[in-house]
Amino acid sequence: FHFHRISRALLGEPIGKYISRVRLETAAKMLRYSKISIENIAYNVGFETPSSLTKAFKSHFGISPTHYRNNKSFIIKKTNTMKTTLNIKTPKIETIEDKKCLYLRMQGAYQTLDYTGAWTKLWEQVKLQKLFTKGIQHVGLPYDDPKVTEEDKIRYDACLIIYKDAEPTGDIGVKTLKGGKFAVFLYQGSYTYFAEVYDYIFNEWLLNTNYQLRDEPPRERYISHPDRVIEEKLKTEFYIPID
Numbered sequence: 001f002h003f004h005r006i007s008r009a010l011l012g013e014p015i016g017k018y019i020s021r022v023r024l025e026t027a028a029k030m031l032r033y034s035k036i037s038i039e040n041i042a043y044n045v046g047f048e049t050p051s052s053l054t055k056a057f058k059s060h061f062g063i064s065p066t067h068y069r070n071n072k073s074f075i076i077k078k079t080n081t082m083k084t085t086l087n088i089k090t091p092k093i094e095t096i097e098d099k100k101c102l103y104l105r106m107q108g109a110y111q112t113l114d115y116t117g118a119w120t121k122l123w124e125q126v127k128l129q130k131l132f133t134k135g136i137q138h139v140g141l142p143y144d145d146p147k148v149t150e151e152d153k154i155r156y157d158a159c160l161i162i163y164k165d166a167e168p169t170g171d172i173g174v175k176t177l178k179g180g181k182f183a184v185f186l187y188q189g190s191y192t193y194f195a196e197v198y199d200y201i202f203n204e205w206l207l208n209t210n211y212q213l214r215d216e217p218p219r220e221r222y223i224s225h226p227d228r229v230i231e232e233k234l235k236t237e238f239y240i241p242i243d
Contacts, residue, residue, distance in 0.1 A: 024061070031069045061076050072207065099176065102125055104118045106118060129166050131164045140156060142154075143155040206240070
């Protein structure tokens with residue numbers, strides 16, 4: 001009883017509904033960005049039969065898994081995005097080691113989150129716990145696709161990559177970001193166009209390569225300080241987990 005009450009308060013929905021939604025959203029990503037069969041996707045995300053996935057997927061998204069996979073132009077949840085010419089470099093393929101980080105979880109539409117407040121809280125812990133070293137990086141973990149997930153369910157972790165042992169405190173946590181193979185894109189420009197950067201990466205670059213998306217969130221490394229660099233010159237690296 002207490003677990004359900006606490007989880008509902010944290011997630012904003014009952015735990016059963018949360019699990020069902022995340023299973024379907026994961027299936028949507030695998031359908032669009034991998035070549036795994038629909039049958040195996042159904043089993044991988046926790047359905048007993050492919051027909052159960054088909055029924056739940058169509059009820060939730062209004063389209064069958066087969067039609068969604070075959071119709072690359074279909075968008076589950078439309079967003080209004082300003083079209084622009086993107087300044088994106090050809091990606092580098094890198095294998096990255098595990099990294100320790102301090103992090104703060106936030107939830108809500110990406111454009112409404114208090115990023116400045118999050119970074120301020122994280123840097124306060126760096127000072128309090130005497131964690132400062134060279135090479136600390138600002139990294140964001142956007143867990144959810146706003147074209148699939150409702151705004152109030154979207155999750156984002158603001159992370160500081162650190163090189164000393166830290167202790168969690170309050171809403172600040174400590175975790176290890178798993179290493180692995182990543183396609184690393186360097187983008188220069190305003191944060192406003194991140195949605196279009198992801199559209200290019202997933203709908204153009206990824207679909208035209210032999211790589212498949214691993215089931216973990218991409219990472220955004222913020223190289224420039226937005227208070228010191230004009231919007232057009234901001235540099236960001238996008239780390240896309242691939243196999």
